[in-house]
Amino acid sequence: MASPSGGIAKAVTIRDVAAAAEVSIGTASKALNGRGRMRAETRDRVLAAAERLGFRPNPLAQGLLAGRTYTVGLVTGDSFGRFSIPVMLGAEDALGAGQISVFMCDTRDDPIRERHYVERLLARRVEGIIVTGRRTEPRPGIGRDLPVPVVYAMTQSTDESDVSIIPDDEGGGALAARHLLATGRTRIGHVTGPHRFQAARRRAHGLSTALAAAGLEPAGEVLFGQWSEEWGRQGADVLLHAAPDVDAVFCGSDQIARGVAETLRERGRRVPEDVALVGFDNWEPMALGCRPPLTTVDMNLGEIGRLAARHLLAAISGTGDGLLSGSLDGSFGGGTLGGGVTIVPAGLVLRESTRRAVRGG
Amino acid sequence: MASPSGGIAKAVTIRDVAAAAEVSIGTASKALNGRGRMRAETRDRVLAAAERLGFRPNPLAQGLLAGRTYTVGLVTGDSFGRFSIPVMLGAEDALGAGQISVFMCDTRDDPIRERHYVERLLARRVEGIIVTGRRTEPRPGIGRDLPVPVVYAMTQSTDESDVSIIPDDEGGGALAARHLLATGRTRIGHVTGPHRFQAARRRAHGLSTALAAAGLEPAGEVLFGQWSEEWGRQGADVLLHAAPDVDAVFCGSDQIARGVAETLRERGRRVPEDVALVGFDNWEPMALGCRPPLTTVDMNLGEIGRLAARHLLAAISGTGDGLLSGSLDGSFGGGTLGGGVTIVPAGLVLRESTRRAVRGG
């Protein structure tokens, strides 16, 4: 048996409470829910009985009647990895504060599993679904005309009418660029991930745009490669060769930045004195383990999750698309990007790797 | 509305199916569940109608009747961090394969939130709870005499009668030691995390025991410090000073190992030629980013999660404590350790950092 040692053998029903309080079931229900009018004495008697018996209303029965389940599904293709976790936590934060519980589903990026899970979630009558991923690349939606609202977080549906919440890669790149310019750097290189990643392209574009505004362009070519430390090490050498006078490197990820930092050190360039370094992700174990600790762009993943959850809640409450209305004008700067895409601004976390030289004040 | 464009406005009930197939509700139910005997033609008609209407049985109603919910709760204090994620995935793996869905709850190591979540899970009539954490230290249980079985994974309840599944830190330390011995190393140092962590003490103990079996002891003192790269860098210097002839270092974590690797390189010691290096965790971004890539102990976290889930399922099915029976003999080597504690063996992942010197074959 589950709990042989005095555990609650059988769940206590409202019927038991009513019997114990010597009232009818209906009266017990009213007392417990504070509805209707009744003698205070009666109400207290019921409440006391419920308390004593350890009564918990059965949410299945309540839900069956109300036609609601107070649950949502969280589907990730990222195996709850580094990117989807913070998103999840933000979402759970916003949802759990209410009475919504979250079903977790890991699809491992397998469309079959995804379909399977979505089916199961719908069968369970979740009231909404949040889809997260590790890439911001548009992906096919999880289904058309689903009976519940769906929000894509940290990933994006190919269907522009779907609601997606994504990080501001371009803004993050611009942020890094302006910070480096502000600290007096002008020969800024860029080592980043594969060109096929939208995120890499956007970060590079943000950098270039911000530099152009200052009449500059990236030092050397923008170096697209891999999302790895190893590539960071190689890329730094390529960059040093192409632009020996480089005085700052913006990296597409913190991992790349670590590799770059290592090569710079080995080539006798001091960070930040000779070359300033900015990473991307604010992945703390990486950014803090780097020598020196890394200034890096933070995508505010938690905020993405919270926003996704709030959009979902709004859609569920029937406030419907209210939160998103007016976002179809295609405006780009205001944090919204046509369709249902919402862009969450990135922030910059300042650490040693871009500290201004002491002599510079 | 949720889906204005032709979405499923209202869930299809078995009543609708029955009507469409021109049979009674009872017959429809039987047809859908393959129970009772009936004309094949009737069954087909019902199935076709269900298919056409997109019927999904309402699990709330089914559960209400069956007295089951086919859900379990997953409670973590680790904010679904690096350690609990793989455990979670393993658990979800084992559970999701059945028809069990998982509610996720992040307590942020806050007892108030934890209590709150456990209450909510019980109110939802989950059939079991898995508790995960970031530390293996025994912790107070989530409650006594709960109406459902509870399994602690990657953490441990102070109540010895609770079921806990934990990694084999001691065995992992011994594994590392034997591997280093096998590759011909004899002056083996150890740099690890804070002494207050059971995991650090156990890994150190495993190392010492295995070395003792070969008539050796750790080179220099066992260096307890922090779980950080920075400490790895410092610790390596301390070790090189205390035991200049050290020819291998076993580290309490991959992060520490990276720090150690850096210092070794800077002090002119080649890895693995002069000094072999073994980490702990098999945290791939760290272990692969290290130069050279790190041989490291893998705690098989996924297996811990799967095992936890299987224990839970067994307990739920009423097979009850079967899986654990006979484990109260206090035997240590067999993977079981008195009470309800199950220890999952660790493995070793071989990479460059312990490659045998070329001349050695």
Place this chain on the structure above:
DNA sequence: ATGAAAGCGCTAACAT
């Protein structure tokens, strides 16, 4: 072979 009816635990009308 099929249908009718009861009931899972609960809430909300309605009746007393």
Place this chain on the structure above:
DNA sequence: ATGTTAGCGCTTTCAT
């Protein structure tokens, strides 16, 4: 102020 009743969607006897 309290009790009675119907019904949420489903399964399962028990009649037919």
